[in-house]
Amino acid sequence: MFDEFETPEPDEAVKLALRRIDEATARGEGSDADGLAFNEVVVNMGPQHPSTHGVLRLVVTLDGELVKDVIPVIGYLHRCKEKLAERRTYFQYIPIVDRTEYVAGINCEWAYVMTVEKLAGIRPTRRAEFIRVITGELMRIASHLVAVGTFTADLSPLGTAMVFYMFRDREVILDLLEELTGARMMFNYFRFGGVRYDLPDGWVEKCRAFLKKMPKLMREYESLVDDNAIFLQRTQGKGVITQQDVVDYGITGPNARASAVALDLRRTRPYSVYPELDFEVCTLEHGDVFDRYKVRMNEMRESVKIIEQALDMLPRGPVQVGSLRAPYVITPPPGSCYVGQENPRGEYGTYIESDGSRYPYRLKYRDPCFCNLQIFPKLLSGNKIADAVAISGSIDLVLGGIDR
Amino acid sequence: MGLEIGTHPMSMDDIASLLAERFAAEFHHVRVQEPDTVVARCAREDLAAVARSLKEHPEVGYETLNWIAGVDHVKHFESVYHVYSWKTNTYLELHVEVPRATPEIDTVTGVWPAADWHERESFDMVGIVYTGHPDLRRILLKDDFVGHPLRKDYVDLAENHPHV
């Protein structure tokens, strides 16, 4: 009867998991008092799964309900962006950068554009800098809405309601950006030396109206979740990232800030016009799932403050350096440059080596989710599966950036 | 409390001269790239010792690894390490040349645990082998992929597309 089965050959990740179980058995761990073998099972939380955000595959070694080990397998969304850069001019590459961390496209474009501007020695106009800050922070709010919404959706049907409310508000932001750039998600908006379009009439008023509504909405979301004892029990004390982890693994962004590490590149490595804007770096102390969620909520409030200040300080002037048309072909002098920025998920940067031609010689992304994902095995082990789902949701992964 | 940023601020030139002095034998071409990066080159034999000393240096301890990139300069490969110092809030970009014929270099996962996946990606894309790495296998491409795409002489092979 068993000949009818054709068990597929396990792939490398599963083989590794099985090898680790064998090694642990050989070391004498885990067999129970009667000397029976391990009770562990290797299960695939496959690339398609409702609660792994994106095509992330987790090979989980489970002992009953406890997670013993997690091997993340990535690459299901690999689109060879770094190789694509070698065949495209710097200008042709801008739309492609959007698509790495597609939830926060503007911030990704900004990092790339800033790197090339540094290499080529182009300084963007002042008005453009402010518009960049405004759109970047709007994108940060939208990205955090997605992150918090999907995270609460993993926990309960209550969260499914929260997702819809948060997405409804994200629609307003996407409408604003669509009016400005023509696209809701893949903006292709930044140019070397500025931005493509100036703010249309009435945009500033609409933006201000939205910002006025935000604090009330934020209080509504927080009241649905923070006052809920069940939610608090499921998130407090779970999935703690220690400061040693932050140092060892290069964790950045809200994940680090929830562990009392005040690492915000807008302050530690200031760029654009952030030195002139007044905002706080939101940190919290416990480093658990609840604090990561809270840091994101607080950051949304700070972003509202930043946008209001930027709108007040918006100067007149051109939004692009030079003539009306962008420089289509730029040839930066030979050299290399790395610029890291504060993406909603952490430090996102591009390292570009130029050999003086129209095409980049080497483009390398520093992606925050790639670095944050390395801590998964350590963070999820020893937790129950349901907690593992909550913890992985709180890290806020976007597979587009991990796989590029 | 806890982890502070920028407790020992130093000017970039000071850091550059400090490093040039401390690693006079191992580093060549130490220069400052504004606003906050020191760029240096190092030979691959010295990498293990240098990495450990960099991390444990009392004044500019580079405790966090930001990224590792593998680059194919046609005559040789290069492994670029970008590390961050919390005390001075500055970066160091270390370029290590790797000969094309024997693309092997020591791993730094013992010094910076974050190097794990970065080295795997460098191996996957450029083919630099990091000796001593706990689990060096492909990370972004499928396990039985043939070739290393980010090399300049990479040609798309039919074996990588069996179902087309």
Added chain:
Amino acid sequence: MDILLAILRALVFVVIAYMVVFVAALVNIVFERRVLAFMQDRHGPNRTGPHGVLQSIADAFKMMGKEDFRPLLADPVLFTLAPVMVMIGAVAVQLVLPYTAGITATDLNVGVIFIVAITSFTTVSILLGGWSSRNKYSLVGALRAAAQMISYEIPMILGLIVVVMVVGSFSVSAVVEAQAGFQWIAFYAPFTFLIFYIASIAELNRGPFDLPESESELVSGYGTEYSGMRFGMFFLNEYAGMTIMSMVAVTLFFGGWQGPYDGAVVFWGVSWLGLIWFILKTYVLVFALVWIRLSLPRLQVDQLMGFAWKILIPLGLVNILATAAIMLWVPSWKWGLAVFSWVALLTFVGLFDPILKFRLRKQRERQPVVSA
């Protein structure tokens, strides 16, 4: 001749019971989806039929059209039997409930005990389904579901004991008649109703107690290996159970079919207005079930069991003791019971959340802060 009539009558009632179960399940599916959607600021299914009322029928057809297979190693008899058995509880319970004045399939003089006993059928068939799937995770899910359902039957019974004490009889129609003239048990023993209601939500695997079937966890529990109409049976049973349990609650606590002017329209010996009141009250409770499901995050397995054993059961026991004491020693015991029950209800509802929050805050203060 009498025997033939009796058999015919029994058959008619069984058919009606099955019809009620299926129709209620189909209606509840659409009802829940639309109500959930409106609460989430979206529309929900509104294309099939006017306002989407035919959505369930479309879903049923889809489910019937799926390939019917079973895993090779699954036990052939039990795997097929489990979904068939699962609806027996829901159907059989209705046979003792009066839909309206005088219409009961059989007026057992131990009706309340019968209700409690028969609702355990669902537990058995879930266990059967999980075990016969020959899948470790189905078994774990089924065991968890069974543990939850068994634990929460006790508070349910404790609540029903108070009802029986107050009415003085186990017969369901006696309970309904004792609530004549708006003397609904939920009005003078609301604390008992609360205990019973929370326990019944957990019995149904609904709302915050739906861990056995949570979708975003690793596997889908006892139903993992089931697909198509086999799974449809489990699914329909869950939704039918919403209505059936609400019917039980309405009958025992809210006066069943009684309401203003319930004797007004009598046709063919059936009081139709009473039937309408019954359906209306049932659907108010069903709406409450949907509302509760949306508003609360899912409880974890330890929180669930802790709540049943450490909170509901002691409260249920205290409730019985107090009711008995009041009935024995307080003249005009209905008023005494009402006072006690309302005070108990308000105290419990008022104090539970603050105490829980206080303990969570203390726990948070003791939680170590992250350090290097």
